[in-house]
Amino acid sequence: MHDQAISWHAAWPAPRLSARRNPDRFIAITAWLGAIAVTTVFFWIVVDLIRLGGAQLTPAFITNAPTSAGRAGGIGSVLVSTALILGVCLAVSAPLGIATAILLAEFTREGNRYCTAIRRSLDTLAGVPSIVFGLFGYAFFCVYLRMGFSILSGGLTLACMVLPILTRTAEQGLRSVPDEYRYAAAAVGMTRTQTLRQLLLPAAMPGLVAGVVLGVGRALAETAALLYTSGYADRMPSSLADSGRSLSIHIYDLAMNVPGGEPNAYATALVLVGLLIAINATAVWLGERWTHRKLSTA
């Protein structure tokens, strides 16, 4: 028995230990090339924006109101409108999305028909083009609810649009928390609310943050859904009922409808990209801090 095993083994040629035959290298090189390609595209965009719009980007550009349809002046009022739209959007979508995610991930069993229906509709909604959300927002918020072209209409429309992606990402975040924590908490008789608050939400924080960041990213980049809802008045808004122009609409307008508006379009785009990076970094930092506070100290 033993002899047989040994002779069978000896029939194979000894493995060659040359690096060239190592199939891991192929994977590693491909992965590196992919990563380099992605970062190159990103840096290319940023460098281009800085080259074409960097000269316009002064403190005055950030604070002043646009003049001459945006060719001159700054983007002060546009920034305020954008912040307000984003604020309305997040104030509605983040609590609603996270609550739905908690329901889907924690309070219902797998295969629950109602939840399957929610998931399906969320996934379908996530794929709906934003222009459709724009039309819906116009018909529902602006016309039916008589909000008119306003920051409120725009923010609520954006909330509808980012809700699916925010909810599904947050749900994945909660699902990625190991079941051992749930069993351990149940075994010491902790209530589900406390388990959620003290253990699951902090542990799922990276996923929740990712959901919010993805939502913010989509909302900041959105143009089509806002054209019919928040409008494009570039004056400083005095309330949420005012029409307001977001950064992306400002870029669209300068690039498409205003001859000679390109330099300021590039400068605005530079601000938009900068904002996205800053929001991303802040959200990650806040999430980590919260996780850390909840999870590792007494």
Add this chain to the structure above:
Amino acid sequence: MTMTPDTLIPTKPVAVTVPPRPDHPPIIRAENLSVRYGDHRAFDQVTWTIARGRITALIGPSGCGKTSFLTCLNRLADLVPRCSVAGTLDIDGMDVLSAATDVIALRRRVGMIFQKPNPFPVSIRRNIALPLLDHRLCDRRTVDDHIERTLRAVGLWGEVKDRLNQSAFCLSGGQQQRLCLARALALKPDILLLDEPCSALDPISSGVVEDLIVSLRGRYTVVIVTHNLAQAKRIADDAAFFWLDGGAGRLIEHGPCRSVFENPAHPLTRAYIHGARG
């Protein structure tokens, strides 16, 4: 282990029991208890009583329903999708399976330790403080006293007193398991369910945890699932042997540990104990 003739399976478990003695009255009474996961029967028709203040070991091959039996006792089975429990289960006069049972209170009285140490992903202190505060068993001023007392009870105080605010994941496997035990003991339970508490630990840590379990005798009712027959024989007062029969676990024999191990009444028990030894 080759003998599994169906003719050997009795319809009723063989009890080698001396009737319950007055100093060890039963605390857990199961009658025709069965657990299913969807169509799969984990165990069927278990009728059995477990004595108060003693260490009872559940032995038998994998998949014969020992862990499922434990998870009925603290209703953790509720968390398992498609799991259904039938029969009656009485713990100290409480109808465990009734929908009206206060599960939170039940789980405070019936603690559980899992095979893989599962401390919360928080600091050592907070691991014990969380359940204590959640049950309002103490307030923030007295919680540190409770933490020290329970950590001393599991012999962990000296090892961790200077790093209570560090993550529990910094501890070794054996220390984590003792922390889990402390977390359960902090609630002052009557019953402790231990699901192979030593099987993921190295021999030294395993010995430490085993000694701890022995030290609980008398003060707590301990129900322990173990694949380590030598361990069962060393620490248990009573033993129960589960066996897989026709796709479902069954309680084959139960009684005082010594008689189950040294003078098993059922041929399957004898075969398992002898087979596993060799």
